[in-house]
Amino acid sequence: MNFSDALKSIIKPHDKDELTPLSTVWGEALEPSNVLSEYPRPQMQREQFINLNGYWDYAFTKSPDFPDKYEGKILVPFSPEAALSGVNRQLKPEEFLWYRTFLPSTALPAKNAASSPMRLLLHFGAIDYKAQIYLNNHLVMTHSGGYLPFYADITDFLENDENELVVKVQDTTDQESQARGKQTLRRGGIFYTAQSGIWQSVWIEQVPASYIESLWFETDYDTHKVTAHINVVTTRASSLLPSLSLSVFCKEKEIKQQQIPLPYNNQSEQPVSISFSISEDFFHAWSPESPFLYDVEVAFGQDRIKSYFAMRCYSIEKPNETQAEIPVFCLNHKPYFLMGVLDQGYWPDGLYTAPSEEALLYDITTMKSMGFNMLRKHIKVECARWYYHCDRLGMIVCQDMVNGGSCYHMPVISYLPTLCPSLAAHLKDSHYLLLSRKDENARRQWEKECLETVEHLKFFPSVGIWVPFNEGWGQFDTVRITNLIKAADPSRLIDSASGWFDQNCGDFISVHNYFRPLSVSVKKWANRAFFLSEYGGFACHIKAHSSVKRIFGYKRYDTLSDFEKAYHELIEKSLMPLRAQGLSGAVYTQLSDVEEEVNGLLSYDRKVNKLSGKSPD
Numbered sequence: 001m002n003f004s005d006a007l008k009s010i011i012k013p014h015d016k017d018e019l020t021p022l023s024t025v026w027g028e029a030l031e032p033s034n035v036l037s038e039y040p041r042p043q044m045q046r047e048q049f050i051n052l053n054g055y056w057d058y059a060f061t062k063s064p065d066f067p068d069k070y071e072g073k074i075l076v077p078f079s080p081e082a083a084l085s086g087v088n089r090q091l092k093p094e095e096f097l098w099y100r101t102f103l104p105s106t107a108l109p110a111k112n113a114a115s116s117p118m119r120l121l122l123h124f125g126a127i128d129y130k131a132q133i134y135l136n137n138h139l140v141m142t143h144s145g146g147y148l149p150f151y152a153d154i155t156d157f158l159e160n161d162e163n164e165l166v167v168k169v170q171d172t173t174d175q176e177s178q179a180r181g182k183q184t185l186r187r188g189g190i191f192y193t194a195q196s197g198i199w200q201s202v203w204i205e206q207v208p209a210s211y212i213e214s215l216w217f218e219t220d221y222d223t224h225k226v227t228a229h230i231n232v233v234t235t236r237a238s239s240l241l242p243s244l245s246l247s248v249f250c251k252e253k254e255i256k257q258q259q260i261p262l263p264y265n266n267q268s269e270q271p272v273s274i275s276f277s278i279s280e281d282f283f284h285a286w287s288p289e290s291p292f293l294y295d296v297e298v299a300f301g302q303d304r305i306k307s308y309f310a311m312r313c314y315s316i317e318k319p320n321e322t323q324a325e326i327p328v329f330c331l332n333h334k335p336y337f338l339m340g341v342l343d344q345g346y347w348p349d350g351l352y353t354a355p356s357e358e359a360l361l362y363d364i365t366t367m368k369s370m371g372f373n374m375l376r377k378h379i380k381v382e383c384a385r386w387y388y389h390c391d392r393l394g395m396i397v398c399q400d401m402v403n404g405g406s407c408y409h410m411p412v413i414s415y416l417p418t419l420c421p422s423l424a425a426h427l428k429d430s431h432y433l434l435l436s437r438k439d440e441n442a443r444r445q446w447e448k449e450c451l452e453t454v455e456h457l458k459f460f461p462s463v464g465i466w467v468p469f470n471e472g473w474g475q476f477d478t479v480r481i482t483n484l485i486k487a488a489d490p491s492r493l494i495d496s497a498s499g500w501f502d503q504n505c506g507d508f509i510s511v512h513n514y515f516r517p518l519s520v521s522v523k524k525w526a527n528r529a530f531f532l533s534e535y536g537g538f539a540c541h542i543k544a545h546s547s548v549k550r551i552f553g554y555k556r557y558d559t560l561s562d563f564e565k566a567y568h569e570l571i572e573k574s575l576m577p578l579r580a581q582g583l584s585g586a587v588y589t590q591l592s593d594v595e596e597e598v599n600g601l602l603s604y605d606r607k608v609n610k611l612s613g614k615s616p617d
Contacts, residue, residue, distance in 0.1 A: 125200025177442030221313035242301025286310035291394030310461035326582035338585025405436035405474025
């Protein structure tokens, strides 16, 4: 073990450091009148919507009462801490952040051809962390949870003329036990600048009184069977609801069409399932090398949406060609090595929010061109369009849940496992105090958000692995949580405890290794595959493209040529030979630098590719 590098990696807060402003090429080209204008929910897309991204009024207050006046303009959906918001101010735990805008007159519902009233739905991609939504001084709804989308039917709160939309936000970040990922109010090392408030797109759309609320596809690769799970909403009393029809297209050719009349059941919401099979002539498997998607159109009366699905299977199997029939990760029942990279999803000018669609695409396509077929989305839920691009471009996603808990005990969850992994292996996650999970209400809230994350993301075929806990950060009841996730989504695999504190459950033996020679455990694994879920972390500081002079990384290189040489030696001489020993996959740390953590393959501003020297066009 390299003790010198290990000691240098001790995490300290450096909240007094002034971050050097950095910008991406996409942030530099940003037009405030056209911010993230793409339809935000590609998994269920209607023809028309109104994007509310742009300048809103904002105010910070100490009081929970409405502000007397607003302080200026904030560019939504960038958080106030992000440079692109135009505010550059941290929301403090004792403060309230207020947003205000007015709905455009074109958003007001009109009568449709049958003179039936239309409904107006207001969507938020994500607000961090607690939000209250007001329309014309009426409380429409409240929402807790900083990473998931939510919506409200605001029709009954509308007025004929001016409609004022106000959002009130609170975010205590790491001062309490809420889910927060890598955010901290005292940034330093592997923990980064906290962000707050609206950080994903806001939009409104008109729908008929009877409309489609949600949709996802359950696919069975082996039987070629697909089941569309659709939830419909109606606010109109009738003896018969509109019929529901579904059309499936393969390379623009319609291969399936089904129509189902729905009897009125006196409920405002009704779940419907439609099952069908894909014939052999039209069956195409999804993989990173061939990311085939079937297009779908669904109609419920006058409501019409476009969607898609894919046929693929993630499993752990013991193929005969592996040594001693060791269990390995399989895609579509064939051994498939996961060449992964850790993806924090942070941007120097947008923090949690990518400056543009092109920025999202750049990260995915660049990693794919560098030989990676998997991204581990690290302790963050990304916007829906990111997952859509992984679906259509072919990039498997290893999805972390967003960790939380009280203040982490770093000697227990970081230093002990790094120095003495064998001792850490015996720590049980019933020690709530040691693992920062003493608050029962916070545990219950995390569990709720975990299952909501599964419900939200199980639509996307590229998501292959769930990771409930990382390095013991707020870890608790791992066996029970693993079973809950598996019950909610049996089609995917689970890395129950990434790094250490393994509780003998899930589909992987998951190891983080930064300081020792890379190796594969020789103990019997039963039906679990060996997963090197973090390694590498080589640091190379690029002065003009780094946020701080301080360097955090697990092994340091002064020049790009030394960095590149060390990286290729690590991959070719240390990592790849382990495949013959049963290694199923590995996740290199990391995609890009983030603040003082300069161990990315790309610089924080994405202007330098450390392996090729190339920059975005």
